[in-house]
Amino acid sequence: MSENKNIEIVHNEGQKRFVISVDGTPAGFASYLDGPDIRNFNHTVIKPEFRGQGLSAPLIKFALDDARESGIRIHDACSAVAGFIQKNPEYKDLKN
Structure with a gap:
């Protein structure tokens, strides 16, 4: 990820x-479905023009x-x- 951005x-x-x-x-997103006290992360997308910049890791870390x-558990349906x-x-420890 470029430090200038x-x-x-x-x-x-x-x-x-x-x-x-x-x-x-907007360069990408991590979407989820809600359940009682659980977030099912089902899709993560980085737009093609932003790929290769190391954006998915900080996005997923922030979401987790x-x-x-x-205090919400997660399900990692998204690869x-x-x-x-x-x-x-x-x-x-967050996994349901």
């Missing part, structure tokens, strides 16, 4: 997704940190989220 990640609760923007332009802070958790075992 302004990266912002926000939780859009209305759309049930976490959105990452680069210099004010938000779930932890909210990107599952892969991130496999590489970062400190998040395994």
Whole structure:
């Protein structure tokens, strides 16, 4: 990820997704379905023009940190989220 870019990640609760923007332009998202005390992360997308910039890891980390802070367990139906958790075992305790 380039250090010269302004990266912002926000939780859009209305759309049930976490959105990452680069210099004010939406670059991707991690979407989820809600259940009682669980977030099922089902899809992560980085737009083609932003791929290869290392954006998915901070996006997923932000989403998982938000779930932890909210006391919500997660299900990793999305392969990107599952892969991130496999590489970062400190998040395994969030899995339902």
